[in-house]
Amino acid sequence: MTSLKNTLPLVMIVAAGTISPFCGKSGNNTPAPPPAADTTRFTNPLLGGSDPWVIQKDNAYYYMHTAGNRISLWKTNKMSSLAMATRKDIFTPATGAPNSANVWAPELHYLDGKWYCYYTAGAGPDVTQRTWVLENSSADPTTGTWTDKGKLFTADSDFWAIDGTVLEHKGKRYFLWSGRPNQAVQNQNIYIAEMANPWTLTGTATVLTKPELTWEVQGGPVNEAPQILQNSSGKVFMVYSASGCWTDDYALGMLTLKDGGNPLVATDWGKGQQPVFVKKPENKAYGPGHNAFFKSKDGKEDWIIYHANNNSGDGCGEKRNVRMQSFTWKADGTPDFGIPVTPGLLVKKPGGE
Template sequence: MSDKYQYNNPIVLERADPWAYKHTDGYYYFTGSVPGYQEIELRRAKTLNDLENAEKVTVWQAHSEGEMSRLIWAPELHFIEGNWYIYFAAASSNQPKEHENQHRMYALECKDANPLTGTWEEKGQVKTHINSFSLDATTFEHNGTLYYVWAQKDPAIPGNSNLYISEMENPWTLKGHATLLSIPEYDWEVIGYLVNEGAAVIKRNGKIFITYSASATDENYAMGLLWADENSDLLDGYSWSKAKDPVFSSSEENSLYGPGHNSFTVSEDGEHDVLIYHARPEKNKEGNPLNNPNRHANAQIFTWTEEGFPDFGIPGSPS
């Protein structure tokens, strides 16, 4: 691999759930969970290596109380039909302490060209089929339809969160039914917590691929893969297949632990697909791993197999 694709990992320090998007203006726009979980921050740069030292702008601050006031998690920045949108999850100060992680999903909109300097408007909660713990929303367009993919707890299903997909009426409103895509079922998905979350979508080789992350957010965190034919009914659960084994997991050799909650972008010349993911430099020693800010954003070129599937390789090792 050429030296120009040797990214200076970590590309951004202490930003879990990293989201990088290369816009038509040539900038990479980046966001992620900010330690303290009380704000949404954006930055941009012409190269992925320049993001760490790029200007940081807080575009939204958590409310002082009530909904959207606590634990602001995993923002994503999307450009849809000429406007910018940020999707994020937040908890409420009105919830009892023992239910502090009862997040719901929300959307912000910016109609200005530059999302770092533009005005952001709250579009409210993105309501789903169940009023329950939900987070990690992402969107994608396919054949003229806007889709929403997210993680949510269904009280009728054992575990902490499953993955769902729905059509969107507009960028902050779902319509139609929600389709269950995946539940934590394999051994590697149920370590510490029974979790499927952090979905990201990439379309290649006649297929729609969805990566996701599973298990607790310590060194057991790992990435899985779903896929469907691009001509299938994406709202039909039977259209989707699921890999039985993780496609990206901890590397002892490279001291990158718990890789996951990824996003996809392309290299500076647009010729290579790039995986953006967070990982820890060591195993979590004690306490709640969510309180440890040492999840850093990394970038890694990946390739595709002869069968047309992504080959992410090993964290920290060129594909």
């Protein structure tokens, strides 16, 4: 929408022999040129989808989201132009296999010189959902061959294991995921375990957070979709989604690892008592969550990418869409995500684009 301060006044004094601007033509009767395209800004949503993930490597961004029956990968040099990127399907599970249904929340990580894709899938009913791993040794994950490395689990995490991600900290590697201890317990907790290699967990899993606060139990007790964020000093945060994704109150919470803390010790993580990113009805943002983080192309800005609904009651389905916005840091070194931006609002592109 054109700003009022840029419109012509309603009343003008026209000098003799001149053409009024309201004629819409120049003095030589040549049609006025169209307004220049805005090359510095973009609008949300980027595209339809849910559970977005993005990773940057070698001047390219690789993007994924939940597809349901396959794993797809987008490659782009500009996140603001994600909608124009070409999609490539990199994995379709065999019909009837234990990972053939409900393919959710894939994440791509570059570990030990290879690409690994962690994703959630099951045999049909939700209770069969587990975490699985794919491997690709190609420099570009949109090329080469993906090898199925099987299921990722420990003896105490082989029930309802979804939304996995990786933490690399002080020379060790850890896997975080959302799980339930057994079928009788509905709580979705967030767990962590050490990794022996990119497709194997070792040791005992630790519960990092349970849904216990009011804003974590709307529609059901849920903590899921853990994501790692570090500030410029190396301080580690774990941002997660809380409450049912089928509600308008799906939101982001945050844990902070104390300086010198052990990621496997739950008491070394401090849990924020308030959410850090919530719905904004006036901005058409309901249920914002299941996020990821990335840096702008020039490396100077931090961005959050997440899904949300435009309308109340749209639920946990195909009406969700993917949005991104920059965020800042508070004086104490913690992130300030602000409020969800309005769809259609012109937003400055990430630096370097």
